Amino acid sequence: MEQRCIGTSVPRVDALEKVTGEARYVADLSFPGMLHAKLLRSPHAHARIVRIEKAAAAAMPGVHAVATGKDLPWWVGECIRDQRPMAVETARFAGEPVAAVVASSEDAALAALEAIRVDYEPLPAVLDARAALAPGAPLVHPDLGTYHVLPGFRPSPGTNVFHHYFVKAGDVTKGLARAAVVVEQEYEFPHLMHTALENHGCLARYTAGGRLEVHAGAQSPFTVRNVVAEAFGLPRHRVSVRGGYLGGGFGGKSDATVEPLTCALARLCPGRWVRLILDREESFVGSVLGRGFRGRYRYGLTRRGRLVAADIDLLMAGGAYSWTAVNILPCAGHNGIGPYFVPDLEIHARGLYTNTPPVGAYRGYGHPDSQFMAERHMDLCARAVGMDPVAFRLKNLLGKSGKKNPLGQRVDSSAGDLEGCIKLVAQDIGMATSPEGIRAREAEPSAVSRPAVAVGRGLACLMKSPGQATNAFTTVVLKFNEDGTVHVISAVSEMGQGVHTAIAQIAADLIEIPVEKVYVPQGTDTDYSPYDWQTVASRATWMQGRAIAAAWEKARKELRATAAKAFGVPVAKVDYRRGTLFVRGDESRALPLEKVCHGYVFPDGHAVGGPVLVAGHYVPHATYADEQTGRGELATSWTFGCQGAEVEVDLRTGEVTVLRFSSAIDVGRAVNPELAKAQVIGAVVFGLGGALTETVTWGPRGEIRNASMTDYKVPTPEDVRGIDFRVHLLETPVPGDPVGSRCLAEHGAVAVAPAIANAVADATGVDFFDVPLAAERVFLALQARAAQAPSPKPPRKAKGAR
Amino acid sequence: MSRHLVTLTVNGAPVTREVEAHRTLLEVLRDGLDLIGAKEGCGAGECGACTVLLDGMPVRACLVLAVEADGCAVATIEGLAAARGPDPIQQAFIDAGATQCGYCIPGFVLAARALLDRRPDPTDDDIVRACGGHLCRCTGYHTLFEAVRLAARRRAAG
Ligand code: FES
Ligand code: FES
Numbered sequence: 001m002e003q004r005c006i007g008t009s010v011p012r013v014d015a016l017e018k019v020t021g022e023a024r025y026v027a028d029l030s031f032p033g034m035l036h037a038k039l040l041r042s043p044h045a046h047a048r049i050v051r052i053e054k055a056a057a058a059a060m061p062g063v064h065a066v067a068t069g070k071d072l073p074w075w076v077g078e079c080i081r082d083q084r085p086m087a088v089e090t091a092r093f094a095g096e097p098v099a100a101v102v103a104s105s106e107d108a109a110l111a112a113l114e115a116i117r118v119d120y121e122p123l124p125a126v127l128d129a130r131a132a133l134a135p136g137a138p139l140v141h142p143d144l145g146t147y148h149v150l151p152g153f154r155p156s157p158g159t160n161v162f163h164h165y166f167v168k169a170g171d172v173t174k175g176l177a178r179a180a181v182v183v184e185q186e187y188e189f190p191h192l193m194h195t196a197l198e199n200h201g202c203l204a205r206y207t208a209g210g211r212l213e214v215h216a217g218a219q220s221p222f223t224v225r226n227v228v229a230e231a232f233g234l235p236r237h238r239v240s241v242r243g244g245y246l247g248g249g250f251g252g253k254s255d256a257t258v259e260p261l262t263c264a265l266a267r268l269c270p271g272r273w274v275r276l277i278l279d280r281e282e283s284f285v286g287s288v289l290g291r292g293f294r295g296r297y298r299y300g301l302t303r304r305g306r307l308v309a310a311d312i313d314l315l316m317a318g319g320a321y322s323w324t325a326v327n328i329l330p331c332a333g334h335n336g337i338g339p340y341f342v343p344d345l346e347i348h349a350r351g352l353y354t355n356t357p358p359v360g361a362y363r364g365y366g367h368p369d370s371q372f373m374a375e376r377h378m379d380l381c382a383r384a385v386g387m388d389p390v391a392f393r394l395k396n397l398l399g400k401s402g403k404k405n406p407l408g409q410r411v412d413s414s415a416g417d418l419e420g421c422i423k424l425v426a427q428d429i430g431m432a433t434s435p436e437g438i439r440a441r442e443a444e445p446s447a448v449s450r451p452a453v454a455v456g457r458g459l460a461c462l463m464k465s466p467g468q469a470t471n472a473f474t475t476v477v478l479k480f481n482e483d484g485t486v487h488v489i490s491a492v493s494e495m496g497q498g499v500h501t502a503i504a505q506i507a508a509d510l511i512e513i514p515v516e517k518v519y520v521p522q523g524t525d526t527d528y529s530p531y532d533w534q535t536v537a538s539r540a541t542w543m544q545g546r547a548i549a550a551a552w553e554k555a556r557k558e559l560r561a562t563a564a565k566a567f568g569v570p571v572a573k574v575d576y577r578r579g580t581l582f583v584r585g586d587e588s589r590a591l592p593l594e595k596v597c598h599g600y601v602f603p604d605g606h607a608v609g610g611p612v613l614v615a616g617h618y619v620p621h622a623t624y625a626d627e628q629t630g631r632g633e634l635a636t637s638w639t640f641g642c643q644g645a646e647v648e649v650d651l652r653t654g655e656v657t658v659l660r661f662s663s664a665i666d667v668g669r670a671v672n673p674e675l676a677k678a679q680v681i682g683a684v685v686f687g688l689g690g691a692l693t694e695t696v697t698w699g700p701r702g703e704i705r706n707a708s709m710t711d712y713k714v715p716t717p718e719d720v721r722g723i724d725f726r727v728h729l730l731e732t733p734v735p736g737d738p739v740g741s742r743c744l745a746e747h748g749a750v751a752v753a754p755a756i757a758n759a760v761a762d763a764t765g766v767d768f769f770d771v772p773l774a775a776e777r778v779f780l781a782l783q784a785r786a787a788q789a790p791s792p793k794p795p796r797k798a799k800g801a802r
Numbered sequence: 803m804s805r806h807l808v809t810l811t812v813n814g815a816p817v818t819r820e821v822e823a824h825r826t827l828l829e830v831l832r833d834g835l836d837l838i839g840a841k842e843g844c845g846a847g848e849c850g851a852c853t854v855l856l857d858g859m860p861v862r863a864c865l866v867l868a869v870e871a872d873g874c875a876v877a878t879i880e881g882l883a884a885a886r887g888p889d890p891i892q893q894a895f896i897d898a899g900a901t902q903c904g905y906c907i908p909g910f911v912l913a914a915r916a917l918l919d920r921r922p923d924p925t926d927d928d929i930v931r932a933c934g935g936h937l938c939r940c941t942g943y944h945t946l947f948e949a950v951r952l953a954a955r956r957r958a959a960g
Contacts (some may be wrong), residue, residue, distance in 0.1 A: 011896060018904030019892040019911055021839025021879035028838040197843045197851055197905040197939050247841070247905030248939050280844040496903030496940045674899050678945055682902060685942030709848035709937060717933040717943045721926070725944065 005509040006739065009674035013501045013520060014245070014494055023245050026201045026217035027277045034203070035064055037265050037276040038109035040099040040116055041286060042091035045355040045702025046125035046138065049089055052099055053117040060115060062108030065268040067100045072264040074231045076256070077323035078223075080155060080162060081148040082141060083358075085231070085264040091120070092140055092320035093357050094703035095285030102265050102274055125355035127702050129294055129315040132160040132352035140320060140353035152624050153326060160353040162322035165329040167406045167630030168346045175309025175344025179300025183381045187373035188770035189753070191292040191317070191696040192362060192689075193284055195714050198247020200287045201277035202259045204266035212263055214241040219254040219493050220534035221524045227256040228263045236526075243524040246495035250290075250686070251361030253495075254536040255324040257287045284707035288324055289696060290362020292317040292354075293332060293369040297377045299342075305385040307396045310342045314349040314370060319358035325351055328359070330625060330634055331467040332366030334406045338374040339418055339463040339640055340396040341403040347630075355702055361536060363686060364746045367464045368753065375460035375754030376769065379761065389758065390426050393461060394419060399640065408631040416640035416666030416742070417732045418461065425644040428662035428726045429457045429759075452651045455659075456763025459644030460754035462665075464747055465635030466537035470622040474543040475530035478507070478551045480612040484579065484594030485517045488548065491524040491532035492540040496682075497745050498675040502541040503548065505671055506739055510552045512578040513593070530615055538745035541671060542637060543618050545739035551616025559596050562609025566591060566600040639742045641665030643684070643751040647759040654779025656692055656760055657722070664728035665747050669740035676744055677727045683748025684725065689715045691753040695772050808872045812837070813881025821868045828852045828863035831878060839879035839908045843937070850936030853909035854878050860916045860932075879908035882915065891915050894953035895946075902940035909936050914950045924954055 017023040042049075049069070058066045069088035076083040086097045099116050103109035126132040126140065137160055141147075145157030155162045176182060203215040212234060216224045221243035229239045246253060258276055266274040278286060293316050300309035314332055318325035333349035349370075382392035398405055400419060402412040425431075466472075479487040488507045494500045500520040508515040524532075532540075556576055563581035564571040567589055575584045582590035591600070599609040620636035646660040663680050670676045693713035699705040706712045734740045753771050761767045766781045809818045812835060819834055828845075831837040831854065843851035845864045852863040855877035882889045888896065891914050901907050910933065917924055917932035924932070929950045938946060 009899075012899070012901060014904070015896040015899075015901045016888060016892075018901040018907050019879075019888055019895045020883045021908045023904050024838070025841070025905065027842065028832075195939055197849060197903070197937065198841070199843070246903060247843075248903045250939070280846065280848075496901075498902070678899055678902065678941065681942040681944060682940050683942075686939065708846065709844050710846075714937060714939060715942075716935075716937065717930050717947070720943050721930045721947070725942070 005505045005515050006669065006671050007673065009672050010501065010505060010515055012498055012675065013504055014522065025198055025245050025247050026203065026215055027198070029203055029215055031273040034273040034275055035102050035104060035269055036106045036109050037100055037102045037262065037274050038106065038113050039097040039286070040113050040118065042087065042094060042096045042098050042120070043701065043703065044091055044120055044122050045094045045127065046123040047091045047120040048123060049087060049091060049098055050119040050121050054099060057101060057112040057115040060108065060112045062104040063101060063112045064104065065102040065265065066112065066116065067265060067268060069098065071268070074264060075148070076227060076231050076260045077321070078227060079150045079153050079326050080323050082323060083321040085261040093355050094701060095357055096320065097261065097286065100261070100265055102269055125702050126160065127354055127356055127698060129317040129352045129354065132317065132354050133315065140355060161350055162318060162353055163326045163329050163351045164348065165333045165625070165630060166346065166348045167334050169406060169408070170344035172309050172311050172344045172346040176298065176300040176311060179308050180303040181301045181384050182298060183301070183377065183384045184298040185377060185380055185769060187295045187297065187376060189291045189293045189369045189372050190770065191356070192290045192694055193696055193712055194250040194252035194290060194362060195709065195712060196248030196250055196252060199278045199280060199283045200253065200258045202262040203273050203275045204263045205273045206266050206270045208271055210238065212239045214239070214259060214263060216241055216243050216259050217246060217253060218243055218256065218259060219246065219249045219495060219536060221526050222491060222531055223534050224256050224259045225526045228260055231260050232263070240525060240527040243493055244522065246493055249493070249495040250363045251365065251536065252288055254361045254534055280709060281707045284712070285357060285704050288358050288360030289319065289356070290359060291369050292359050295370060295373040297373055299377060299381055301381055301385055303385060305382070305387045305392050305395055307340055307342045309344040310337055312336045312347040316349070316351045316359065317354040317356060318351040319354055319356045321358040322351060322353060324358050324360035327467055328361065328366040332370040334634060335367045335463060336370035336374060337406060338371055338378065339398045339461050341398045345406060347406060363683065363749045364464065365467045365537060368687065368750045371460070371462060371750055372753045372771070375751060376757055379458070379758045390422060390431055390459065393422060407634055409635065411638065414732065414735055415638045417730050418640040418642065418666065420730055421640065421642040421664035421666060421728070422459070422461065424664040424728045425459050425642040425662045429459065429644040429646040429660055431457050431459060431644065454649045454651055454763040455646065456649065456759045456761070457644065457646045458755050458758025458762050459642055460751035460758060462641045462643060462747060462751035463638060464538065464743065464750055465638050466539040466743055468537050468539060469533060470624060471619060472533035473617050473619045474532045474547050475615055475617040476544055476547040476551050477530045477613065477615050478555050480555070480597035482594065482598045484513070484592065484597060485519065486511060486513070488518055488520045489530060490520065490544055491529040492544060493524065493535040494522060495535065497679060498672065499540045499544070501675060502671045503544050506545045506548050510549055510738070538743035538747065542741055542743045545741055546618035547616045549616070549738035550618060551614050554614040554616065555612050558609070558612050558614065562596050562600050563591055565608045566596065637743055639665060639667065639744060639747055641747055643755045645755045645759045647756065647763060649760055649763045649778065651782060653775055654777070654782060655775040656756070656773050656778060658688065658756070660724040660726065662726040663748055664730060665744065666730040666732050666742065667744045668734040668742035669731050670729045671741050673729060676729055679745055680727045680748035681725050683746060684752055685715050685720050687749035687752025688720070688756070689713070690771060691756040692772050693774055806869050808868050810871055811875040813878060823867070823869060825868045826864055827854070827866040827868050827871050827876070830868040831863060837878045837880050841905055841908065843905065850909040850913070851906055853912050853936070855912055855916055858916060858919060860913050877912070879911060882911065890956055891918065891953045894956060895949040898945050898949035898952050900941060900945040900949035906936060906938040910938070910946050914953060917950065918954055918957060922954065922957055924950070
């Protein structure tokens with residue numbers, strides 16, 4: 001059989017542009033007469049804006065406009081419209097823009113900013129979810145009751161709660177009462193920053209004809225279009241948003257961030273392009289943050305280690321505006337238990353307004369946040385009933401049982417071989433259930449003993465479904481060219497994940513032509529590109545694959561119809577294979593694709609058929625959550641997997657070194673195995689940052705204290721050089737799917753933190769219930785334990801500790 | 803604001819520009835010469851995205867004042883590829899699957915170029931050191947290390 005294109009590791013279609021520096025990103029664009037915008041930001045987490053003196057700035061050379069929030073009277077937001085392009089009357093987080101200058105150069109704009117005077121009256125601020133929930137807490141949005149809110153979202157006016165998602169099954173009170181063992185613990189996954197290498201940026205212009213044109217460094221040009229069109233009351237066809245390569249997204253560019261403000265400023269200078277590119281510090285304080293969850297977990301178990309009840313309460317410090325955070329809550333909520341079956345459960349996930357920068361999507365969208373807690377809790381529960389953590393997980397797996405997940409969906413083994421994933425990872429890191437496996441592993445060099453170093457192993461399962469709107473359509477256009485080559489036109493953004501390569505492969509595979517004959521144009525223009533909801537949620541390759549299959553179905557039909565005319569036979573007699581149309585049963589009568597796909601020309605010159613141009617779309621079946629139970633088709637495709645780590649903890653310094661990190665994920669079918677593996681390893685390292693070194697730290701006034709790449713510690717080359725990464729891609733077929741791939745992108749980041757924390761607990765006997773496990777925190781925890789127990793048991797598995 | 807005449811040899815061609823004293827080399831390359839291959843990730847010497855070669859040595863163009871570079875030879879990513887295609891180091895980055903979003907890549911390619919010019923047969927320590935101070939948020943670095951190793955092997959093989 002002919003080699004198929006899906007499943008081969010063809011080189012990335014965009015690699016050459018990227019290694020030569022040809023690839024253009026939003027900050028690389030410039031236009032004649034372009035103006036530059038700079039922002040003045042609030043130094044206070046919460047303050048009334050008493051007065052802004054801007055006349056002096058407006059009179060400075062090169063200045064075209066100076067604006068305050070009052071000059072931009074629009075509302076921004078989707079599900080809950082609670083934000084303005086710039087603060088009006090109240091600044092709700094340190095870093096919120098309060099004034100802007102548009103000038104002929106960046107220098108002129110910066111100089112004019114210096115001339116603006118703002119008088120603030122500081123207000124009491126809430127920086128933490130628990131403080132925001134406390135009775136009598138200062139209100140971040142006293143006018144919450146007046147906002148435009150879509151159905152299904154439940155802000156509570158008079159409080160800081162902007163949404164409360166819950167899901168229930170069985171009777172958790174009874175379940176817990178019946179349980180022989182109850183394990184309770186609180187956890188926290190603090191705020192993180194995406195830190196994509198490329199900062200946020202946007203260019204916008206109002207044309208003389210009243211159209212709004214935007215170049216966005218955004219993952220989802222159509223979402224940007226919707227948000228700004230809604231904000232300014234423009235019909236969609238009067239707004240065009242163009243997107244191109246992104247220098248990393250990770251969720252931070254998935255909603256609108258700087259775009260509404262840039263567009264609002266462009267309205268003040270009609271006809272001119274206005275460019276707003278944030279600097280690094282501004283990307284930290286003035287875009288969106290990630291995570292920010294606390295959770296209380298209470299599980300009931302039988303003495304023999306079966307989970308019987310789970311009571312989970314999650315709180316998110318969602319920041320000053322909620323519309324980019326609100327949909328994370330259901331994902332964190334219904335995934336908050338991990339891939340295990342629990343008959344009686346209740347999960348609550350509440351989002352709180354806080355006087356911090358807004359939270360937005362962050363690689364994994366709620367899943368890593370709550371699964372950190374769930375997977376740590378699984379280790380605690382295993383310990384409580386004296387079971388091995390691997391055996392305990394295997395005993396409670398959801399998929400094996402064919403039982404229902406919290407949403408009420410039946411999950412069986414066709415959803416992925418999670419058991420296989422767990423076993424592979426356990427084997428890799430030396431948690432194999434068989435003694436021979438462990439001995440074999442320990443004989444390897446990485447586990448060799450060193451003084452005062454403890455080695456430990458831990459694993460955690462992961463599961464993820466795309467969190468998306470119920471009508472989150474994707475569309476694709478197949479445009480056949482005169483020579484039989486094909487344009488596959490799609491609005492999904494290429495931000496490093498390799499989706500354009502995967503799309504080319506899927507199209508080539510389905511159309512049965514070499515991948516070299518397929519071209520996926522880079523860049524989206526909402527005027528010309530077919531609709532795609534958002535490039536988020538690891539959904540693009542999966543959704544596009546199905547849309548391409550639908551489009552090809554139509555194209556094939558058209559090609560056969562044209563060929564039938566050419567052959568003078570009924571359509572039913574025409575078939576297509578590998579770039580050739582032929583008469584069934586008489587393959588000597590055949591026409592190559594290129595003779596048919598732009599119409600067929602008879603010897604006398606007359607033409608039939610026409611250039612084939614077809615669209616296909618896809619959306620999975622999804623529903624809203626049921627009001628009473630929180631159940632429903634909120635998850636439309638699952639990807640399951642397991643991740644595990646072997647770590648070394650230096651007992652003198654607290655430093656955690658990852659020796660080996662293994663990931664096994666059931667991807668259905670790997671479209672491009674090398675790209676998929678690279679994506680997993682990249683996500684693991686991204687996750688290691690959040691597990692070991694990264695956290696947003698806050699100053700006394702609620703300002704971010706570490707808003708630089710030196711102080712916010714993302715993994716460096718030195719940090720990861722010694723890690724032995726293992727990646728297994730399992731391929732359990734997806735029934736009835738034309739491509740067979742499952743979602744894969746964020747997954748490598750989902751279970752990293754719990755795997756590391758479980759391994760550190762295994763190594764040292766010290767439990768961490770939050771991240772990051774930075775050396776100083778581990779050191780202090782080791783010290784604290786030593787102080788508490790003067791003659792402690794030697795840490796488990798400590799090798800040569802004196 | 804004092805202005806100064808600065809003469810550079812950029813990718814082999816002489817260029818003279820009048821610049822203000824506070825302009826960085828990165829600003830002059832990107833805004834003045836339209837060489838946008840060098841990226842700004844931090845503007846503060848923390849990420850390596852703006853790396854160019856100054857007389858063959860990798861520097862952070864966001865930290866170098868244009869006047870400091872007066873009289874120097876500057877190599878940017880645009881100068882590496884020949885008319886017929888990518889140079890061997892760029893090809894190694896393609897073949898090793900080292901690019902994802904691509905924003906950090908010009909910096910890594912130039913760092914690799916400087917390393918291999920100095921040490922044709924680098925150890926892993928050399929490679930990690932040469933990548934030190936360069937951040938990549940996408941790849942997890944291992945494919946980047948592999949790209950440099952591959953480039954070195956290919957150079958050695960001629
Ligand atoms: S932009 Fe120069 S080092 Fe980051
Ligand atoms: S490839 Fe995206 S930052 Fe390196």
